[in-house]
Amino acid sequence: xxxxxxxxxxxxxxxxxxxxxxQALGTTPDLTVVLVGDRAQIEPLLATSPDYxxxxxxxxxxxQCIGMNEKPAEAxxxxxxxSIGKCWQLLATKAVDGLVSAGNTGAVxxxxxxxxxxxxxxxxxxxxxxxxxxKGRCVIMDVGANVFPKPRHLLEYGAMGSAFAKHMLGIDRxxxxxxxxxxxxxxxxxxxxxxxxxxxxxxxxxxxxxNIEGGDIHRGKVDxxxxxxxxxxxxxxxxxxxxxxxxxxxxxxxxxxxxxxKELAARTLQGMVQKYHYSAFGGAPLxxxxxxxxxxxxxxxxxxxxxxxxxxAQDVRIGLNEKIVAELEALPAVTA
Amino acid sequence: xxxxxxxxxxxxxxxxxxxxxxQALGTTPDLTVVLVGDRAQIEPLLATSPDYxxxxxxxxxxxQCIGMNEKPAEAxxxxxxxSIGKCWQLLATKAVDGLVSAGNTGAVxxxxxxxxxxxxxxxxxxxxxxxxxxKGRCVIMDVGANVFPKPRHLLEYGAMGSAFAKHMLGIDRxxxxxxxxxxxxxxxxxxxxxxxxxxxxxxxxxxxxxNIEGGDIHRGKVDxxxxxxxxxxxxxxxxxxxxxxxxxxxxxxxxxxxxxxKELAARTLQGMVQKYHYSAFGGAPLxxxxxxxxxxxxxxxxxxxxxxxxxxAQDVRIGLNEKIVAELEALPAVTA
Numbered sequence: 001x002x003x004x005x006x007x008x009x010x011x012x013x014x015x016x017x018x019x020x021x022x023q024a025l026g027t028t029p030d031l032t033v034v035l036v037g038d039r040a041q042i043e044p045l046l047a048t049s050p051d052y053x054x055x056x057x058x059x060x061x062x063x064q065c066i067g068m069n070e071k072p073a074e075a076x077x078x079x080x081x082x083s084i085g086k087c088w089q090l091l092a093t094k095a096v097d098g099l100v101s102a103g104n105t106g107a108v109x110x111x112x113x114x115x116x117x118x119x120x121x122x123x124x125x126x127x128x129x130x131x132x133x134x135k136g137r138c139v140i141m142d143v144g145a146n147v148f149p150k151p152r153h154l155l156e157y158g159a160m161g162s163a164f165a166k167h168m169l170g171i172d173r174x175x176x177x178x179x180x181x182x183x184x185x186x187x188x189x190x191x192x193x194x195x196x197x198x199x200x201x202x203x204x205x206x207x208x209x210x211n212i213e214g215g216d217i218h219r220g221k222v223d224x225x226x227x228x229x230x231x232x233x234x235x236x237x238x239x240x241x242x243x244x245x246x247x248x249x250x251x252x253x254x255x256x257x258x259x260x261x262k263e264l265a266a267r268t269l270q271g272m273v274q275k276y277h278y279s280a281f282g283g284a285p286l287x288x289x290x291x292x293x294x295x296x297x298x299x300x301x302x303x304x305x306x307x308x309x310x311x312x313a314q315d316v317r318i319g320l321n322e323k324i325v326a327e328l329e330a331l332p333a334v335t336a
Numbered sequence: 337x338x339x340x341x342x343x344x345x346x347x348x349x350x351x352x353x354x355x356x357x358x359q360a361l362g363t364t365p366d367l368t369v370v371l372v373g374d375r376a377q378i379e380p381l382l383a384t385s386p387d388y389x390x391x392x393x394x395x396x397x398x399x400q401c402i403g404m405n406e407k408p409a410e411a412x413x414x415x416x417x418x419s420i421g422k423c424w425q426l427l428a429t430k431a432v433d434g435l436v437s438a439g440n441t442g443a444v445x446x447x448x449x450x451x452x453x454x455x456x457x458x459x460x461x462x463x464x465x466x467x468x469x470x471k472g473r474c475v476i477m478d479v480g481a482n483v484f485p486k487p488r489h490l491l492e493y494g495a496m497g498s499a500f501a502k503h504m505l506g507i508d509r510x511x512x513x514x515x516x517x518x519x520x521x522x523x524x525x526x527x528x529x530x531x532x533x534x535x536x537x538x539x540x541x542x543x544x545x546x547n548i549e550g551g552d553i554h555r556g557k558v559d560x561x562x563x564x565x566x567x568x569x570x571x572x573x574x575x576x577x578x579x580x581x582x583x584x585x586x587x588x589x590x591x592x593x594x595x596x597x598k599e600l601a602a603r604t605l606q607g608m609v610q611k612y613h614y615s616a617f618g619g620a621p622l623x624x625x626x627x628x629x630x631x632x633x634x635x636x637x638x639x640x641x642x643x644x645x646x647x648x649a650q651d652v653r654i655g656l657n658e659k660i661v662a663e664l665e666a667l668p669a670v671t672a
């Protein structure tokens with residue numbers, strides 16, 4: 001399979017992207033990576049790894065690059081030859097099966113909205129993210145593509161997140177919860193109240209456990225957390241910041257208290273930080289587009305890029321989009 | 337000063353409430369507690385502590401109690417003699433200076449909205465909560481009173497949270513951040529975009545740092561985090577759940593790895609859990625009402641109730657509400 005990688009995306013430019021591509025090629029034999037970006041910067045990086053598999057790596061030149069803080073829609077229009085825009089063109093023309101980018105998340109999402117190649121029955125794509133919980137892992141959707149969704153979008157996120165949890169995380173019958181401020185029906189604002197009713201009357205009703213609260217996520221109460229992109233974005237960034245804060249405090253207190261076993265404790269904590277770092281989770285898929293799109297963290301290094309390519313390859317291999325379409329087609333028709 | 341305590345509130349009924357009241361009376365000499373609830377249940381509990389200061393404790397009988405899962409507005413109407421309703425009556429008639437409840441949060445807030453005794457210039461009260469950060473503490477407002485606010489409400493939360501941070505946390509010139517999905521102006525939905533503009537053109541402009549993201553909270557980027565009650569509620573519950581999850585994982589991994597210093601590490605971790613437990617932070621004030629109202633966690637035990645009473649007493653002692661009014665009066669007038 002062929003995956004386009006935005007070689008210019010992220011805080012660190014082409015270096016970790018090219019290194020991550022080479023790492024992924026080493027572990028994924030059926031993968032071809034199309035590096036999209038400035039050929040003059042990419043070729044010297046490849047040349048430093050003379051034994052790379054040249055038959056499974058290609059370069060598609062893009063003369064422009066969208067900065068991490070540019071306004072997405074404006075930047076895409078102003079830079080028709082951007083690496084992100086070109087990745088989407090490759091996907092839209094089926095020249096690749098998927099794309100991976102650590103670039104400006106808003107621009108990656110906007111690129112998907114502009115091409116308008118959505119899966120059948122999808123009204124708006126959303127970003128899914130995997131989080132560790134006390135019971136294993138859960139999927140949260142949406143985490144930032146759609147900050148003011150309609151109830152129907154959230155219902156579709158439940159269906160898409162459910163297909164992802166089943167086929168990518170191996171959870172047999174994923175349970176779905178709606179993020180709210182309390183468990184009882186009738187809690188929260190109009191959006192969640194209307195969404196609650198939609199779920200209760202849908203083909204997902206038997207997997208829908210109802211409203212959940214913020215504290216339920218990491219306790220592992222459900223397998224799929226449905227929420228709007230504003231709340232979801234706060235959730236993933238807060239989780240990362242709080243994890244760093246707590247681990248920092250623990251490190252200080254534990255290492256300050258211990259003596260003989262200080263080194264052992266430090267190594268153990270370091271192992272935990274590695275295990276729960278976002279780079280271990282392989283990027284976040286933009287689900288609902290026709291093709292595979294994996295969005296990596298802006299600060300991604302080699303390992304995170306390689307994992308993102310690995311996840312993209314797996315999505316293609318198992319035909320995740322066909323599973324999503326099947327799940328969506330079972331939903332009730334949209335009434336005006 | 338006189339503080340009413342909802343003696344029936346919380347998951348554990350009158351026992352921790354009465355015990356918490358006695359504990360607070362021991363540490364706060366100028367405090368009188370008015371226990372509001374079922375006299376037949378309260379008196380035997382007092383009788384088990386024969387040396388309590390009888391001149392600083394009173395009972396006001398309330399024959400009804402609102403359950404933790406009842407619908408707030410309906411329950412308040414259906415139960416005119418509820419302990420929560422009676423606490424608000426005492427506050428509205430100035431029979432007490434403040435009230436503390438670990439009962440149904442929605443009902444406590446609704447009681448405040450029903451009495452409609454707001455501070456001058458306040459359009460909607462909101463709940464403030466203190467959170468630990470890498471740099472000290474911050475205030476988050478609102479965390480659940482107002483799940484679909486108007487921009488003006490959020491501006492007022494910034495002013496109220498700022499007065500709270502200054503006078504209760506001792507932060508000289510508190511900085512204010514608006515919770516959003518990205519730092520750049522123009523991010524997010526209409527509510528945050530309009531609120532951003534309001535702040536920029538207000539008397540708070542020089543303390544307003546602009547948009548912040550979820551990861552900035554525990555990094556201590558600002559002293560006051562302004563957000564709607566839906567997002568704020570998710571933030572505090574998520575933080576609590578994630579803290580428990582991480583501390584649980586750390587405990588398992590560290591105690592599994594160590595041998596000689598296992599006990600020492602366990603005691604250190606236990607100390608951290610105590611230090612960062614919500615009961616150490618003394619409840620969350622409903623700011624904007626004329627009088628002091630402290631909302632405690634539903635699972636509060638003696639220590640949390642005593643801390644809630646202590647915070648209420650301090651709010652009264654320093655005249656927090658007068659400081660809030662002064663801050664609000666400096667804001668620009670509301671235009672229709």
